Amino acid sequence: MKIGIVCYPTFGGSGVVATELGKALAKVGHQIHFITYSQPTRLDFFNENLFYHEVDIRTYPLFVYPPYELALASKMVDVVKYEKLDLLHVHYAIPHASAAYMARQILKTENINIPVVTTLHGTDITLVGKDASYAPVVTFSINASDGITAVSEDLKKDTYEHFNIIKEIEVIPNFIDLERFKKQKKEHFKKAICPDDEKLLVHTSNFRKVKRVDDVIKIFYNLRKEIPAKLLLVGDGPERNNIEALCRELGTCDDVRFLGKLEAVEEVLSVADLFIMPSEKESFGLAALEAMACEVPVISTNAGGLPELNIDGKTGFLCKVGDVEDMTQKALYILDKDNLPRFKEAALSRAKEFEVSRIMPLYETMYDRILATQEKFQAS
Ligand code: GMT
Numbered sequence: 001m002k003i004g005i006v007c008y009p010t011f012g013g014s015g016v017v018a019t020e021l022g023k024a025l026a027k028v029g030h031q032i033h034f035i036t037y038s039q040p041t042r043l044d045f046f047n048e049n050l051f052y053h054e055v056d057i058r059t060y061p062l063f064v065y066p067p068y069e070l071a072l073a074s075k076m077v078d079v080v081k082y083e084k085l086d087l088l089h090v091h092y093a094i095p096h097a098s099a100a101y102m103a104r105q106i107l108k109t110e111n112i113n114i115p116v117v118t119t120l121h122g123t124d125i126t127l128v129g130k131d132a133s134y135a136p137v138v139t140f141s142i143n144a145s146d147g148i149t150a151v152s153e154d155l156k157k158d159t160y161e162h163f164n165i166i167k168e169i170e171v172i173p174n175f176i177d178l179e180r181f182k183k184q185k186k187e188h189f190k191k192a193i194c195p196d197d198e199k200l201l202v203h204t205s206n207f208r209k210v211k212r213v214d215d216v217i218k219i220f221y222n223l224r225k226e227i228p229a230k231l232l233l234v235g236d237g238p239e240r241n242n243i244e245a246l247c248r249e250l251g252t253c254d255d256v257r258f259l260g261k262l263e264a265v266e267e268v269l270s271v272a273d274l275f276i277m278p279s280e281k282e283s284f285g286l287a288a289l290e291a292m293a294c295e296v297p298v299i300s301t302n303a304g305g306l307p308e309l310n311i312d313g314k315t316g317f318l319c320k321v322g323d324v325e326d327m328t329q330k331a332l333y334i335l336d337k338d339n340l341p342r343f344k345e346a347a348l349s350r351a352k353e354f355e356v357s358r359i360m361p362l363y364e365t366m367y368d369r370i371l372a373t374q375e376k377f378q379a380s
Contacts, residue, residue, distance in 0.1 A: 001367060002031045004079055006072070006100065007091040009040040012206060013286040014121035017151070017174055018091035019043050024177075024360045026050045033083055035075055037068070041263070053079050069095040069102070076103035080114050087367055089117040093124040094134055097141035104144075113378070115370045117147040117363075120169070122283030125150075125159050126304070127210065139163045146370045149363075152305025155283040170366060173308070174286045175359035176351055181266050181293035183348075190271035193257070198228040199335050202272040202296070204265055204287045205279075207237025212301075214239070214246055215278035215324055219299070221250045222328040227335065231256045232272070234265055269294035273340065274331055280321050282306050293351035297343035299331050309354075315347045 003025060007018030019042040022032040026049035033051045034040055043052065055075045059066050076088060076099065088103070090096035100116045107114050118141070123129075129138040142148055142165055149172045150156040156169045194200050201220055205211040213233070220231045233243070233256065240258070247253045262268065269275070275291035277300040284305045288298045292309075298316035300306045312318040317330035334343050 001025075001087065001371075002033070002083060002085045003367070004033045004035055004076065004083075004085045004088040005091070006035045006076065006088065006096045007040065009034075009036040009038045009043075012092075013174070013284070014092040014119075014124075015040055016042055016286060017119075017121070018089075020175070020177060020356065021089075021360065021363060022050065024175075024356050025364070028360075028364075031083075033079055033085060035072070035079055037072075044263075051083070069099045072096070072099040073102040073106070076100060077106050080107055080112065081110070085114060086371060087115050087117065089119065089363075089367075091119045092121050093118060093129055093138050093142060095137075097145060098137050101141045101144045113374060115146040115374055116144070117149065117366065117370065118142055118145040119172075120148070120150045120155055120159055120283075122151070122155060122281070122304070123210065125155060125162070126281045126283065130162050135163065139165065143167055146374075147366050149366070151284040152308050154305040154308065158283075158304075170362075172362045172366075173305075173354060173359060174284045174289055175354050175356045176289050176293045177356050178293055178352065181269070181290050181351075183295045184267060184270040186267055186270045189267065193232070193271070194230050196228060198230045198255075199273045200271055201229060201231045201274050201276055201331070202234065202268055202291065203231070203276045204234035204268075204290075205237070205277075206235055207239040207243065209239060210280050211237075211239070212278045212280055212322070213243050215322065215327070216276045217243060217246050217250065217252065217256070218324045219276060219278070219327045219331060220256065221252050222324065223331050223335075224252065224255060226332055229255065232259055232268055233257070234259045234262050234268055236261050265290065266294055269296055272296045274299060274334055275316075276327070276331070277301070277306070278319075278321070278324075278327060279303055279306070285309050289351060289354055292347040295344040295348045297334050297340075297347045299327050299334070309350070311346070311350060314343075315350045316343065 008015040019040040097118045203216045282304045302318040319326045
């Protein structure tokens with residue numbers, strides 16, 4: 001199959017899922033064409049089945065806001081036509097689903113029928129999409145897709161509750177490449193960060209408000225009063241300065257390290273004892289799955305789709321959003337030497353249920369079904 005994948009190329013979870021999906025599909029022989037405004041971060045290798053098409057965004061003195069959606073739709077038309085794509089799979093509804101609709105209508109005028117699959121990832125529904133300034137277009141373009149997937153049951157429910165969606169949404173969860181995300185021997189790294197065998201906590205995110213990184217600092221502050229510990233923060237984003245200020249205010253700076261947008265996150269996770277995800281909203285929690293694959297238990301909130309991943313009392317704990325005290329107590333419980341080994345084991349075994357080889361075929365099956373329906377329709 002020749003598949004066009006449209007996504008955000010930056011560090012967000014939707015871009016990671018889209019890129020990893022493309023790589024996995026390419027490995028089993030599909031030809032994958034990424035269409036984005038810059039090379040996806042995780043597109044770190046090439047094989048004969050992987051292609052990258054850059055969206056050319058032209059500015060003009062009249063454009064205070066260059067019309068990205070139009071440039072993207074035009075690029076989609078071009079790639080579908082000249083690469084003879086069978087299907088477009090767009091990740092994150094805004095503006096990818098509506099750009100795909102526009103591209104499809106243009107292609108129809110040339111008798112080219114290109115089916116579109118839209119994957120909903122989270123904030124495209126739970127935050128941005130719900131906003132009245134986008135909602136009508138989001139609703140329309142989701143309904144116009146030939147296949148719709150959501151990354152959790154919770155996101156599917158939320159989508160039906162807030163938008164008038166008349167089509168079936170299939171849940172296909174996030175997945176993990178266990179060959180990359182596995183506990184590696186990095187004792188020297190652990191020794192450098194935790195010279196006195198302190199417990200190591202890790203948080204990775206894009207430091208947006210919704211991630212509540214300040215709660216991570218507060219949990220760490222409380223926990224450090226009880227046991228020696230260090231905290232590594234991976235990622236960057238709008239809240240970074242506020243978080244640094246909070247560290248200073250609480251006097252935790254010496255034990256907190258900001259690692260920035262680190263690519264080899266699995267190396268950090270390999271030495272971690274506990275992962276903290278105190279998000280206000282989280283449709284799935286890919287970063288938590290990556291941690292679990294590296295045998296790291298998770299303290300998370302019970303928001304969104306997190307209970308579909310993190311099993312309370314087994315792979316970690318689920319706490320109410322903002323309940324820093326509960327999260328601290330549960331963190332101390334997990335880190336106890338009598339409890340940690342079983343939490344680590346359970347985290348890995350849960351992560352195995354989301355191995356890429358189990359999840360990727362669900363997308364393939366959906367593509368096959370859509371193409372078969374289209375063929376039937378064209379024949380009649
Ligand atoms: O908010 C982010 O972490 C980025 C965001 C995105 O769409 O780029 O991630 C969302 O998609 C991920 C992949 O499907 C999910 O694992 C994340 O839970 C989800 N984030 C939120 O819902 C906040």
